[in-house]
Each structure stands twice: as C-alpha cells, then as structure tokens.
Amino acid sequence: MQEQVPFFAFRDFVPGVQQQLEQALVHVAQRGNFILGEEVGSFEKEFASYLAEGTTAIGVGNGFDALVISLKALGIGAGAEVIVPSNSYMATVNAVLQVKAKPVLVEPDKYTYNLTAANAEKAITPKTKAILPVHLYGQACQMDELMQLAHKYNLSVVEDCAQAHGAAFKDQLIGTFGDAAAFSFYPTKNLGAMGDGGAIVTSNALVADFAQQYRNYGQKQKYIGELVGVNSRLDELQAAILRIKLQHLHQYNAERQRLANVYLQELNGVGDLLLPQTAESCSHVYHIFNIRTKQRDALQNYLREQGICTAIHYPVPVHLQPAYIFLGYGAGDFPVAEELALTSISLPLFPGLTEQEQERVIKAVREFYQDK
Numbered sequence: 513m514q515e516q517v518p519f520f521a522f523r524d525f526v527p528g529v530q531q532q533l534e535q536a537l538v539h540v541a542q543r544g545n546f547i548l549g550e551e552v553g554s555f556e557k558e559f560a561s562y563l564a565e566g567t568t569a570i571g572v573g574n575g576f577d578a579l580v581i582s583l584k585a586l587g588i589g590a591g592a593e594v595i596v597p598s599n600s601y602m603a604t605v606n607a608v609l610q611v612k613a614k615p616v617l618v619e620p621d622k623y624t625y626n627l628t629a630a631n632a633e634k635a636i637t638p639k640t641k642a643i644l645p646v647h648l649y650g651q652a653c654q655m656d657e658l659m660q661l662a663h664k665y666n667l668s669v670v671e672d673c674a675q676a677h678g679a680a681f682k683d684q685l686i687g688t689f690g691d692a693a694a695f696s697f698y699p700t701k702n703l704g705a706m707g708d709g710g711a712i713v714t715s716n717a718l719v720a721d722f723a724q725q726y727r728n729y730g731q732k733q734k735y736i737g738e739l740v741g742v743n744s745r746l747d748e749l750q751a752a753i754l755r756i757k758l759q760h761l762h763q764y765n766a767e768r769q770r771l772a773n774v775y776l777q778e779l780n781g782v783g784d785l786l787l788p789q790t791a792e793s794c795s796h797v798y799h800i801f802n803i804r805t806k807q808r809d810a811l812q813n814y815l816r817e818q819g820i821c822t823a824i825h826y827p828v829p830v831h832l833q834p835a836y837i838f839l840g841y842g843a844g845d846f847p848v849a850e851e852l853a854l855t856s857i858s859l860p861l862f863p864g865l866t867e868q869e870q871e872r873v874i875k876a877v878r879e880f881y882q883d884k
C-alpha cells in the first residue's frame with residue numbers, strides 16, 4: 513500500500529524554521545511575560561508594517577473575534593443589515609449574528625466565487641450598514657468597485673482576510689482597503705500559529721482604540737473599564753511563532769502559487785474540470801485549490817481509493833445550513849452557491865507538498881476521467 517497524500521500537513525520546508533520556532537517558544541517561557549507582552553506588541557507592529565504604512569494591527573484570540581470586534585468598532589449592531597457572500601465559511605455569518613445584525617446573503621461571482629459590487633448593490637436597503645467581502649480561497653476581491661459602492665451608499669467595509677494573507681488587489685495588499693479587516697491565524701491558514709490567533713487591521717484610529725480596549729475587558733489603563741469588553745487577546749506564545757512565520761509568508765505564498773500553476777497546467781482540459789480562475793488585478797495565494805466537476809463525489813471516492821486526501825469547501829452553502837433556517841432562505845435562492853457546494857473539491861496544496869505527491873494527484877485525476 514502506497515503512503516497517503518495528505519490534504520494538508522505541517523512541513524517545515526524552509527530550512528531552519530522549526531529550530532527558530534522552538535527557540536522562540538523557549539525564549540518566551542524563560543522571559544515569563546505571558547499576556548500582551550513584547551511578542552504581541554512586536555508582532556502587531558511587524559504585521560501592520562508588512563501590510564501597509566499607516567495601519568494598526570490589534571492581536572485578538574481568533575479570526576471570528578476579529579470579525580466581531582471589527583463590526584462592533586464600526587457601530588454595527590441590532591437593526592443593521594450586513595451584506596455577506598452566500599458561499600463563505602460559517603464564521604463570517606456567525607460574526608454578523610453575534611453582533612445582532614442581520615446577514616443579507618448575496619450570490620458570488622460565477623468564476624472567482626467572490627462577492628461583486630453588482631450583486632452586492634442589488635441587496636442594499638435603507639438598513640444596510642456594511643459590506644463584508646471574503647477573499648475566498650486566497651483570491652483578492654475586486655476591491656475598487658466594492659469600495660466605490662461603499663462610498664456611494666455610505667457603508668462600512670469589513671474585509672474577511674482569513675484565507676488570503678498576502679494577496680493583493682492592484683499591488684495593494686488586502687486588509688488595507690476597508691474600514692477594518694479581520695485575519696485568522698488558525699494553524700492551517702496561509703499565516704498560521706500553533707493554536708488559535710487573529711488580528712484586526714485598520715487605519716482608523718477610533719476602530720484601533722476600540723479594538724485595543726474591547727479585547728482586554730475594555731481597559732485602556734489597568735483596572736479602569738472604559739467600555740464593556742471581553743477577553744480576546746492574542747497569546748504571547750502564538751505571537752512569537754507568528755513573528756517568525758511572517759518573515760516567510762512571501763516564500764510560503766510563492767510556493768503555493770508555484771504548486772497551483774503546476775495543477776493549472778497539468779489539469780487543463782481534463783474531463784469536465786473547471787479550474788480556478790483569477791480575475792484581472794487580483795492576486796491569488798491559494799489557501800485552497802478548489803476545482804469543480806459534475807462527478808465530484810465519484811472523483812473524491814476514486815482519489816480516496818488511491819490514497820489521496822481531498823476536502824470539500826463547502827458541502828452546504830450558508831443559506832441551507834440548519835443553524836440559519838430562521839433567516840428564511842431556501843433551496844434555489846442562490847443557484848451559484850448551491851452549484852458550488854455540489855461540484856467543488858479541493859486538492860492537496862500546501863507548502864512542502866512534494867513533486868512526487870503532486871504528480872500522483874495529477875495522474876490519479878487524469879486516470880479517473882480516462883476510465884469514463
């Protein structure tokens with residue numbers, strides 16, 4: 513029996529990184545300053561300056577909290593409607609519900625799977641207060657048209673950057689367009705910690721101030737509660753890890769893009785496969801390499817038999833999730849999102865996937881269609 517090709521694995525493909533990570537952990541352990549210490553402060557500065565001059569990053573507990581706190585900082589709450597793509601991960605919609613606002617779902621673009629200004633505009637009502645574009649699978653949204661739309665209707669924009677650290681629209685990194693942006697450092701994300709982590713990025717001083725206090729029980733000064741906050745602090749050990757990984761993010765993303773290009777070349781024209789498409793001016797950092805086929809389940813089973821692990825992003829669109837029945841949507845409301853859920857399958861793609869492993873995936877996918 514051949515070894516499995518994993519869907520994802522933590523592989524230290526840059527020489528020396530594992531040692532650096534271990535040293536950083538020991539260093540924090542020896543220093544003994546575990547909450548909002550030097551590492552969190554330094555990571556926040558380094559991440560902000562990586563993204564763009566004039567931005568502030570605020571480390572929080574996870575990507576979900578980054579979304580929730582961003583929305584709260586912008587005054588989005590009960591009575592407000594927030595436009596969200598109908599094909600994101602559940603976290604995005606949950607964050608809107610968490611602040612008691614109403615998520616208004618919108619069909620994604622047929623080819624990029626991202627929110628478009630044209631579709632978002634159709635969903636705007638007098639109650640709309642914000643747009644929440646998700647840079648899905650690692651591809652930047654068309655941010656100029658979304659920002660223009662937001663200005664036209666005086667809406668806030670919160671970017672969900674959980675899958676797209678380092679992606680850019682027209683050479684400007686995502687996370688720097690909206691009023692606030694939410695990043696997740698969940699371990700498998702393009703920039704991942706060794707546990708949970710997240711950050712809010714903003715160039716609005718009021719948003720930054722709110723987030724800094726809110727994540728730490730509303731304190732600006734110790735024991736003085738300026739507002740009713742929560743505990744959602746980026747962990748000091750995670751920040752130490754992220755400082756090191758951030759230095760290699762560009763390299764990790766370049767490796768993802770190289771692997772994606774091999775798939776794009778080798779799977780072009782195979783069977784009925786629809787390969788990922790990248791829109792003009794948008795860069796793609798391939799958090800997920802999603803392909804589409806009418807024979808999705810059969811392909812997944814065939815690959816499984818060949819020892820190749822795949823994943824489905826996402827098997828049930830947001831509007832058909834049992835938890836959201838109360839939103840009142842039903843089957844047929846979002847045909848593009850529904851078709852995506854039925855036809856999508858994600859192939860193994862991560863820094864450190866070997867040439868042999870990728871060849872096996874390509875060969876197996878081709879064989880599947882030859883047998884048909």
Ligand SMILES: *Cc1c(COP(=O)(O)O)cnc(C)c1O
Binds near residue numbers: 575646710
């Ligand atoms: C991962 C993810 C999140 C949530 O991040 P956590 O750190 O797991 O809370 C939010 N939105 C999208 C699109 C994600 O992929």
